[in-house]
Amino acid sequence: MRNTFVFLLGLLLSTPLLIADDKAGGVKKIGTAPAGAPVKEVEVSAKKYEFNPATIEVPANTLMRLHLKATDREHGFELKSVKDSCVKFDPKAPATVEFYADKAGEYEFSCCKRCGLGHGKMKGKLVVK
Numbered sequence: 001m002r003n004t005f006v007f008l009l010g011l012l013l014s015t016p017l018l019i020a021d022d023k024a025g026g027v028k029k030i031g032t033a034p035a036g037a038p039v040k041e042v043e044v045s046a047k048k049y050e051f052n053p054a055t056i057e058v059p060a061n062t063l064m065r066l067h068l069k070a071t072d073r074e075h076g077f078e079l080k081s082v083k084d085s086c087v088k089f090d091p092k093a094p095a096t097v098e099f100y101a102d103k104a105g106e107y108e109f110s111c112c113k114r115c116g117l118g119h120g121k122m123k124g125k126l127v128v129k
């Protein structure tokens, strides 16, 4: 009986978190930036089926802060090489992604919210130099 109660309480407490996780907007942090790392802020707009800019360049060891704004409907942003990096946003709820790039390379990103027929080609890349 006691175990059931604890289980139900846990379920009750975790439910709002699960819901919040699927909502558009918010801040997603990928990687940890050391204190004092330079920051590069970039405004990225999204619409069917493109990101603008689609190529974003940043020097290595920079904290990149992407401000994602959708102009038509809900879209998503996810770094292909990073598990669970999807963040969703819509015209009323922009989102911010922070990505600390400590290694040079190209990181492909794509839309992670099905947004129509061209969804699969909605892509871009971060170029870390």
Ligand SMILES: [Cu+2]
Pocket (backbone or CB within 6 Å): 075, 076, 111, 112, 113, 114, 115, 116, 119, 120, 122
């Ligand atoms: Cu999409």
